[in-house]
Amino acid sequence: EADIYQTPRYLVIGTGKKITLECSQTMGHDKMYWYQQDPGMELHLIHYSYGVNSTEKGDLSSESTVSRIRTEHFPLTLESARPSHTSQYLCASSESGGGFGYTFGSGTRLTVV
């Protein structure tokens, strides 16, 4: 079944640790996105990619980095986690072309202690 997967679902980690949030999709979508969302708050775009070897920063400044080496895989990395990084991280993908919405993964809820 075509889908978009995020792992881990929940993560509690200590300050200063390096972490990578995984996102994979089996739909063959060229476009992928990372959003950050605090509880009850709006979505903030932090990174996006239009294809392999293409990555761009989004509207919200973020200390994270992303890579896109394979079409299906778009991991997000925090080199040194801080309590201010505590949030929900949502990955999404879409087909190319203007008429398509995004499909979201289940999200990773990150807590930095």
Next chain:
Amino acid sequence: QKEVEQNSGPLSVPEGAIASLNCTYSDRGSQSFFWYRQYSGKSPELIMSIYSNGDQEDGRFTAQLNKASQYVSLLIRDSQPSDSATYLCAVRATNKLIFGTGTLLAVQP
């Protein structure tokens, strides 16, 4: 002015009533419009897409678009407690979707 504006709510309606959710957008050239439903603690789920003026119906949901007024709405008929969620309006702008802040809908049993 935000690119996509929604009333944050909460919008409270009794079970069985029609819930009406509204959204305005600033980019007159926008061509694609979407409604997402997000339950608390979950990720957004696409429920409706609309591309041309008029109504688009899918089951209990109807999306309405008025490009001249730059206005998109979502009607939910026969509202159920399970419809209680935040509804996000999204508008295609150039290469990505712009999301509104969402309207919280509470359907009272």
